[in-house]
Amino acid sequence: MSVTETLLVFVGIPLAAVLVIAGLSYAGSRGGATGGGGGAKRYRPGRPFDFTPVWFLGRPEQLADSAGTALTAGAQAPALTSHKLEKASVEAPAGGTGGASDRW
Amino acid sequence: MTVGEKQAGSENPPEVLDGPFSTRQLLRIDEALRLADQGTGLVFSVFVGGLDEPIREHAQRLHRQLAEPDKSVLIAVSPNQRQLEIVTGRYARKRIPDTYAKLAALSMVGAFSGGDLAGGIINGLDQLASHAGKG
Numbered sequence: 001m002s003v004t005e006t007l008l009v010f011v012g013i014p015l016a017a018v019l020v021i022a023g024l025s026y027a028g029s030r031g032g033a034t035g036g037g038g039g040a041k042r043y044r045p046g047r048p049f050d051f052t053p054v055w056f057l058g059r060p061e062q063l064a065d066s067a068g069t070a071l072t073a074g075a076q077a078p079a080l081t082s083h084k085l086e087k088a089s090v091e092a093p094a095g096g097t098g099g100a101s102d103r104w
Numbered sequence: 105m106t107v108g109e110k111q112a113g114s115e116n117p118p119e120v121l122d123g124p125f126s127t128r129q130l131l132r133i134d135e136a137l138r139l140a141d142q143g144t145g146l147v148f149s150v151f152v153g154g155l156d157e158p159i160r161e162h163a164q165r166l167h168r169q170l171a172e173p174d175k176s177v178l179i180a181v182s183p184n185q186r187q188l189e190i191v192t193g194r195y196a197r198k199r200i201p202d203t204y205a206k207l208a209a210l211s212m213v214g215a216f217s218g219g220d221l222a223g224g225i226i227n228g229l230d231q232l233a234s235h236a237g238k239g
Contacts, residue, residue, distance in 0.1 A: 043124060043221050049183045053153020054123040055166075056133055058141035097164055097173075098197035099190040100205040104217040 045104060124152055124183065129222035136226045140233035146196050147176040148232070150225055155182045155189070163189035179212075179228060183221060188213055190232075199236040208232050 001009070043049045125133065133150065140148045149170060155162045163180040170176040174193040177200065181188055190205045208231040215224030 042219065043183050044219050045183075045186060045217050049124065051124040051153075051183075052122040053151070054125070055153075056137055056150040057170075058137040058148055096194040096197070097167060097191055098200075098202045098205065099177075099192045100202060100209040101160060101190070102188045102206070102209040102213045104186050104188070104213040 125222055132226055133222060133229075136229045140229045143238065144199065144233050144236040145175075145238075146199065146233075146236055147172060148229060149176060149178045150229070151178060151180045152221065152225075153182065154184060155180060155187065159185065159187050160189060163191050167191040167193070177232060179225065179232075181212075181216070181221065181225065183216070186216070188216065190228075196236070200232055204235040205232070208235070 121127065123130075137148055137150065140146075147170060149167075151163075151166055159182070163178060166180060167173055167176060167178040170178065172193070174195045176193045177196050178191040179188070180191065188209055190209055192200050192202075192205060208228045211231060212224040212228035215221075215227060
């Protein structure tokens with residue numbers, strides 16, 4: 001075998017194989033993520049999770065917002081304006097509400 | 105910033121897909137909410153997003169924004185702060201005592217710590233609704 005042939009066989013072929021495998025695994029990790037139920041934006045505790053806040057209501061008309069911005073189930077809530085915020089905090093002191101808190 | 109930074113554009117459905125859930129999960133949450141509302145006569149609501157400090161107060165403020173806070177139950181989840189708040193209104197609290205809310209919170213937190221936001225929310229809704237019973 002000549003020098004070029006040797007190089008081609010012992011360097012070129014392994015390099016090609018490595019590139020093909022790397023390419024396949026890269027494509028697989030991207031394609032697999034979308035197949036796995038939105039894996040690209042999957043929430044993992046402890047890692048920052050970037051998303052748009054959402055507010056769900058069973059019946060959209062239930063938001064005490066006369067602005068008429070109907071919240072379809074799963075739609076975004078309108079931004080809490082400072083006026084509404086003031087109103088909400090003045091109207092009723094937090095008394096009477098219950099519930100629970102927890103962390104994970 | 106509290107809720108959505110943009111106004112809820114009525115014909116802007118893809119925006120919700122920027123949220124933390126896939127379409128299938130959204131449908132399941134929607135279904136769970138509907139069933140919980142119908143079964144109990146209470147108003148269930150789920151907020152997923154950042155909560156300002158103090159977190160409990162912020163959740164209560166969101167709860168007060170609902171049409172009938174007294175008979176509403178708000179589940180506020182902040183994935184980045186790893187904090188869950190369940191706020192029950194005056195009337196809803198009689199149907200779902202705090203101890204039961206705490207139990208539901210516990211199971212939800214279990215799912216969240218495994219990274220399953222939608223599953224935890226759906227389970228929690230189911231638990232709260234079944235504790236509340238028929239209205």
